Amino acid sequence: MLADERRQQILFSxxxxxxxxxxxxxxxxxxxxxxxxxxxxxxxxxxxADHGFVRWTPEENVLEEGTKFEEIRPVLELLEEYRE
Incomplete structure (x- = not known):
């Protein structure tokens, strides 16, 4: 889920x-x-979106946190801390 930098960026934002x-x-x-x-x-x-980390409506192109976003927040915080 987080191997690709662009995928990470979506979640970091x-x-x-x-x-x-x-x-x-x-x-x-x-x-x-x-x-x-x-x-x-x-x-x-x-x-x-398939994994519940984001809620994305392609027709409206709206992105927001999904139902499982809080499950990956600690990993995102750790990645952000050691990003360099």
Missing amino acids: LADDPSPTTPGSPPDAGGSEIGVRVAQYHTHLPKR
């Missing part, structure tokens, strides 16, 4: 500010960030 947010727009055109956006929209966010 929610740990810092748990209010509902927009994680970025879904991919719709070419560009240097297209691969990152495609992976976020089709892989990273759905995986976090």
Whole structure:
């Protein structure tokens, strides 16, 4: 769940500010960030949502803490402490 840095970043952002947010727009055109956006929209966010760590509504592109977010908060805090 936390092996990929982009997946970690999604969770770190929610740990810092748990209010509902927009994680970025879904991919719709070419560009240097297209691969990152495609992976976020089709892989990273759905995986976090499937495991209950986030609640993500793709139609509205709203992201918030999921029902199991508190289970991973201690791990996120530890990772953040030793991030460098």
